[in-house]
Amino acid sequence: MRTVKAYAAPSATEPLVPTTIERRDLGPTDVLIEIHYAGICHSDIHTVRGDWGPITYPQVVGHEIVGVVAEVGPEVTRHAVGDRVGVGCMVNSCRECENCRAGLEQYCLQGNTQTYASVDRDGTITQGGYSTHVVVVEDFVLRVPEAIPFDKAAPLLCAGVTTYSPLAHWGAGPGKKVAVVGMGGLGHMAVKLAHAMGAEVTVLSRTLSKKADGLELGADHYYATEDPATFAELANSFDLIVNTVSAVVDLGAYLSLLRLDGTLVNVGAPGEPLPVQVFTLFGNRRSFAGSSIGSIAETQEMLDFCAEHGIAPETELIGADAINEAYERVLRSDVRYRFVIDVATIA
Numbered sequence: 001m002r003t004v005k006a007y008a009a010p011s012a013t014e015p016l017v018p019t020t021i022e023r024r025d026l027g028p029t030d031v032l033i034e035i036h037y038a039g040i041c042h043s044d045i046h047t048v049r050g051d052w053g054p055i056t057y058p059q060v061v062g063h064e065i066v067g068v069v070a071e072v073g074p075e076v077t078r079h080a081v082g083d084r085v086g087v088g089c090m091v092n093s094c095r096e097c098e099n100c101r102a103g104l105e106q107y108c109l110q111g112n113t114q115t116y117a118s119v120d121r122d123g124t125i126t127q128g129g130y131s132t133h134v135v136v137v138e139d140f141v142l143r144v145p146e147a148i149p150f151d152k153a154a155p156l157l158c159a160g161v162t163t164y165s166p167l168a169h170w171g172a173g174p175g176k177k178v179a180v181v182g183m184g185g186l187g188h189m190a191v192k193l194a195h196a197m198g199a200e201v202t203v204l205s206r207t208l209s210k211k212a213d214g215l216e217l218g219a220d221h222y223y224a225t226e227d228p229a230t231f232a233e234l235a236n237s238f239d240l241i242v243n244t245v246s247a248v249v250d251l252g253a254y255l256s257l258l259r260l261d262g263t264l265v266n267v268g269a270p271g272e273p274l275p276v277q278v279f280t281l282f283g284n285r286r287s288f289a290g291s292s293i294g295s296i297a298e299t300q301e302m303l304d305f306c307a308e309h310g311i312a313p314e315t316e317l318i319g320a321d322a323i324n325e326a327y328e329r330v331l332r333s334d335v336r337y338r339f340v341i342d343v344a345t346i347a
């Protein structure tokens with residue numbers, strides 16, 4: 001075991017504080033990563049505050065991790081000391097179920113091992129990236145191309161792949177009209193990625209307050225959903241709608257915007273059920289779907305795509321002592337568009 005510095009939540013109601021945690025000794029296929037940057041995802045806040053159910057404290061969160069390989073186990077072949085690497089939302093899976101064998105570890109039928117607040121293979125609770133080091137089995141460690149600025153690479157590991165996967169799966173590309181609902185951490189990445197894939201991109205945001213940003217990031221059109229005229233004007237027009245909003249929305253209103261065989265896919269996760277009027281699905285043979293992060297292979301594909309197309313998230317770099325303030329700003333949607341922690345400030 002090695003003791004490393006970290007920022008942890010002591011309880012659901014207290015601010016995060018500096019502390020130390022234990023990382024396991026390297027197994028044969030483990031990689032020790034010296035973490036350089038960690039993104040702040042809305043899921044981190046939901047988790048530490050117990051919004052998604054009780055957890056064990058103290059808990060270190062963070063699943064948008066980039067760093068440099070510091071040490072490798074004797075059987076590691078995929079990574080070497082000094083490599084730029086990343087870790088996203090999962091650190092292991094059963095590797096035996098139908099979905100794992102298909103290379104879709106995010107849909108592991110035993111449940112994948114999440115990067116934090118998850119029971120690890122050794123029975124301990126996983127601890128995330130607001131920490132100076134992490135030990136991860138090599139198959140769940142990604143290569144971060146040199147072309148992506150290191151601090152900006154971190155949010156790609158969750159926000160990037162969570163939006164890349166549905167865009168790729170449902171064929172966003174030339175000739176396709178794609179709408180992105182919400183212009184936050186996930187939404188702004190969806191805009192950049194869909195644009196780079198060649199789709200015609202429309203942002204549907206509550207107001208027009210981020211319109212200039214949206215157009216600059218690659219959107220072709222930008223509409224306010226608080227204006228009812230938007231829904232009349234855009235009826236039957238999109239092949240794919242990616243909904244990044246975690247609040248309850250009027251699903252029927254958005255489904256009515258889909259053209260023939262169009263799909264509305266949710267990556268936002270509202271805590272309450274969304275009612276669906278099935279007749280809305282009959283029209284235009286529409287589909288309502290969900291999507292969860294992406295596989296390890298797809299995460300690598302996304303990183304390579306971003307390097308090739310010069311895509312990186314818009315970020316605000318902060319020191320560890322600003323994490324608690326950043327949480328409040330995320331909750332107020334007062335961030336353009338992702339906070340990244342400079343992990344050197346934890347040490």
Ligand SMILES: [Zn+2]
Pocket residue numbers: 041042043044063089158159
């Ligand atoms: Zn996340």
Ligand SMILES: [Zn+2]
Pocket residue numbers: 093094095096097098099100101107108109110111
């Ligand atoms: Zn599995």
